[in-house]
Amino acid sequence: MNGIGSRIREERERLGLTQRVFGDIGGVEPNAQGKYESGERTPKADYLAAVAARGVDALYVLSGVHTPVAHGSLNAEEEQLLGSFRLLQAADQAAVQQLLGSLAERVQRPPLRVGGHERGIYGRLSGK
CATH class of the missing domain: 1.10.260.40 (lambda repressor-like DNA-binding domains)
Incomplete structure (x- = not known):
C-alpha cells in the first residue's frame, strides 16, 4: 500500500x-x-x-516528500550533530539512523516497570 x-x-x-x-x-x-x-x-x-x-x-x-527544515532553525547542537552525520560513510549513517529510530520508538512507549523499578535502555534495572 x-x-x-x-x-x-x-x-x-x-x-x-x-x-x-x-x-x-x-x-x-x-x-x-x-x-x-x-x-x-x-x-x-x-x-x-x-x-x-x-x-x-x-x-x-x-x-511523499518531507518538509525541509528551514535554514537557521537548527540550534548549535543540532547543527553540529547534522554536520557530523554528513561526514559519516553511508553504512555508518544507516547505523545511526537505526539507533535513533530505536531510541525514539522507546520514548513513545511507556517504560517497562519490573518490581517497581523502570528498566534501563540496555534491559538492566535502573533502580530509579
Whole structure:
C-alpha cells in the first residue's frame, strides 16, 4: 500500500496515536480514519490542516516528500550533530539512523516497570 493512506498511517504511528484519537484530532469518525489509511477515501483539506497542527508533516502525506527544515532553525547542537552525520560513510549513517529510530520508538512507549523499578535502555534495572 503506497500513497496518501500509508503516509497518514505512518505519521499517526510516528506520533504514537490510535486511529480513534487521530480521527478525533482530524474531526472524523474512526471508520473514516481507517478508510483514509486504507486508501478507500481521501481526506479533505480541513482534516489535513487539523492533523498538521498536531505535528503531522502534511507535505509528506500529500507528496511523499518531507518538509525541509528551514535554514537557521537548527540550534548549535543540532547543527553540529547534522554536520557530523554528513561526514559519516553511508553504512555508518544507516547505523545511526537505526539507533535513533530505536531510541525514539522507546520514548513513545511507556517504560517497562519490573518490581517497581523502570528498566534501563540496555534491559538492566535502573533502580530509579
